[in-house]
Amino acid sequence: MKKKTKTTVFISFFIILVLLAMLWKELNILFIPSDYNNVDSMAEVMMKKTSTPGVAMVISRQGKLEYKCYGYADVKHKKKINEESLFEIGSTTKAFTALAIILLEEEGYLYGSDCVTDYISWFTPTYNGKHEKITINQLLAHTSGIPPWSIRLIPEGTKANMLERTIRNISTINLESYPGTKHNYATVNYDILALIIEKITGERFQDFVTDNILLPLGMTESYFSTGHEKISNNLPKGYKAFLGNSVEYRAPRYNGNIAAGYLVTNVKELGFWMNAQLGLGDIPVKLKRAINKSHEVDKESAGYEELNKYYSYGWNHDTKNGVISHSGSNPNYSSQVIMNLEKQEGIFVLANLDSSAPTQIAYNTYKNMMVSR
CATH class of the missing domain: 1.20.5 (Single alpha-helices involved in coiled-coils or other helix-helix interfaces)
Incomplete structure (x- = not known):
């Protein structure tokens, strides 16, 4: 014994x-200090320290795009990452979903003050034993009161009804805080928004976003990963960290969570997306107006994170410095975007491993961009 x-x-x-x-x-x-000789050496150090196989990034300076790619899309076969390599971008998807909501609001199909139950009658969460209503604005700002651990209630699967199944799984959840009183990031907030979009339009969420956002921006290679798509040769293998190394990992599929984290795209097309956010490029007036609104912060409804920092419309807003940002983390991919709206500069970093590398690379690069101006 x-x-x-x-x-x-x-x-x-x-x-x-x-x-x-x-x-x-x-x-x-x-x-790690950020005084590297150049971006390339810094990125390589970050990748090595996090065992990240491949990284792609796009930098925009007043509309001029620069692409940088490192490492492997397929380690075993030594296939290199390039600017057309496709990645799941994780929670940086949320800005696309929020933009879809704004487009519908601009057309008068909904209002941010509308309650979820106006569109999903069976959605009846409770707080302290009492049914409480949650608004669209509260979902957008993560002030719904839905707890972060609700992500565990998202069912695995690729069937067409997975979005509704996901929302039904949380429809009677006990809220962690009274709606509208506290910012608490819960990824399923954006899945609820997706179901509202489907109820209003009669279309699949991914079809509405593709037709009204992706295609008008020229993002023709981008798509939402539902598990039914033909796997592109440009999609890098996904990896998972294990004992200080990266191992190939085929992650489970969550078709009910695509609005919160499963847009697949590349840095070439994210360059179009960033320039649209920075007010550059030729885009439809309606879409440009919606993008501008997504940068506004209504401090009454936005999620308060800390001094001068709020969450709204799928973005972390630094109101003091005019910067918007967001990170993304899926089981075998990760991302980070940072944009200075006033200076019209930004960076988007993607990786085929869930690691801190995109965030560290993005912030170090952004810091050096600001210093070298």
Whole structure:
């Protein structure tokens, strides 16, 4: 019995050491100075320290686009990342979903003050045992009161009804805070928005966004990953970190969560998206007006994060510096976008591993862009 106990203790101690080593590796990145000789060397260091196989980035300076690609789309076959490599962009998808809501509001199909139950009658969450109504604005700002752990209620699967199944799974959830009183990021808020879009338009969410946002911006290679699409040769293998290395990983599919995290695109087309956000390029007037609105912060309805920082319309807003940003994290892909609206500069970084590399690369690059101006 004592021998068994010692073995159990040893195994537990070993597991703790491994986990601490992995955590230290990630934490160490946060304290790396940003005075690199160039962006390339910095990106390579970040990739190495996070075991990230491949990274692609696009930088926009007053509309001029620059692409940088590093590492592998397929490690085993030494296939390189390029500017047309497609990535799941995770939660940076949310800005597209919010923009779809704004387009419908501009056409008079809905209002931000509308309640979810106006469109989904069976959605009846509770707070302190009482049914409470949640508004569209509260979903957009993550002030609905829906807890972050609700992501665990998203069912795995690729059937056509997965979006409604996802929302039904949370339809009677106990709210963590009274709607409108506290910012608490919950990815399913944007899945609810997707179902509202479908109820209003009679179209699939992905079709509405494709026709009204992606195609008008020239994002013809971009699509929402539902699990039914033909896998493109431009889609890099996804990887997962394991004991300090990256291993190929085929992640489960969540068709009910595509509005919150499963747009697939590349840095070439994200350059079009960024320039549209920066007020550059020839885009339809209606879409341009909606984009401008997505940059506005109504402090009464936006999610308050900290001093001068709010969440609204799928963006983290730094109102003091005129910067919008967002990160994205899926099981085997990750992303980070940062844009300075006033200076018309931005950067979008994608990776085929869920790691901190895109965030660190983006912020170090952005910092150097600001210093070198």
